[in-house]
Amino acid sequence: MPNEIYFFERSNGISTWHRPFDYADDTDGLTTGEQWKVEHLEQQREQARAKAKQDKPKSQTAIPGTDWSRVLTEQGRTYYCNSETGQSRWDIPEDLAKTLADQASTENEVEAENTELNAEDADWMLEQMADELMDDMPLEASDAEVEEPAEPAAEKVSKDDKLAQFNELLKSASLNPFGTWESEQLKIAADPRFRLIDTDAERHCLFDAVCTDLIAQRRQQQAAARPAKLAGDPFDQLLQEKVTSKKLSFAKFCQQNRKDPRFLKLRSSRDREKRFNKHIGSM
Known part of the structure; x- marks a missing residue:
């Protein structure tokens, strides 16, 4: 009989076509696909924990007039830490974004001291950021557990409209295409269109694309304005x-x-x- 299932007990060498009464599945009622998704999600979390342990804080810059500090990691990523509450975040908090925008507009921001973190401070901040990294990870929804997204009370804005408004914000903000995202975002953080994009990583990606276009436009303008030197050479x-x-x-x-x-x-x-x-x- 091809493709028939039987059961074999390795401890005593007994095999049977009937399901043993003491046989138990260890999948807790999940299907094979659902169990694989659970294992895959746990593997992602382990990889995220390992990545967080490798990427340690490198330097910390206090932001004047606030309890927040900007922390740069060894892998070049930036997050924000509040010395009063102990809270740490990968994106700029709304209250901090408004404060930074006000400081940038009045040009009264005091240059903060950039301090190198010692090993004890780095380990403490790494422990704080490990849970934040896990919260930011996208989770794969399985058939067994699906949470319906809450309907927003305000009028829905399509993804294309959000992208168009955010790109318009970038193009109208007189950004320096050769500057970094960490410095240039301060010019637009207080604008309501800044929050139309959910993640800082996506904002950064859109910023890079706009800067690439701006640089290309500048080069074309310079080439057009440049006289045709040595045209007859x-x-x-x-x-x-x-x-x-x-x-x-x-x-x-x-x-x-x-x-x-x-x-x-x-x-x-x-x-x-x-x-x-x-x-x-x-x-």
Whole structure:
């Protein structure tokens, strides 16, 4: 009989086609898929705990006029700790965001002292942040346990509208595209549109995308405004025509164009390489 199930007891070598009366499942009534989800979630939590232990606080900066401090970890992440209540958070609290925005607008923020944390302080903060990291982890809902989300009282705003409003906030805030998210977010934290995006990680990602576009626009404007220097130079014409990718090396460029009269117009190999690198840098 193929594909038939029987039961085998290793301690005495007895096998039977019938389910033994003392046989018990250890899955607590869950299906195989549900049990796998429970085990997978526990594995995620263990990995998060291990990651939290590895990423220790590196330095702490007190924020003037508040009980909050900004803490930078060894892996470059930032969280906020309240010395009065002992609370720690990965995102900026609303009261702190408003205070920072007020300080930035009046330009009266006092430069805070950046202090290195000793081992005892780092271990204490690491213990505080371990539970916060677990709270921020997305949980996979199983068929056995599903919580229905609460309906908001206010009018719902679609995800696309939220993204559009937040992007409009970024583009209208005169952000420095070469600045860091930690410093630039202070300019927009008090705006109601800042809270339309749920997580700080998603805000950071959208900020990076807008900065990339701004940098590209600036480069295009600079290229358009730059006069056409050496427009009639043969070697420059050769560069414009043949060098279309930043991945092209100078040695490959020389090998491909060594017989071109425009290449030979410039006699010095050092000058050729200098002009080549300048052209690559302007792309």
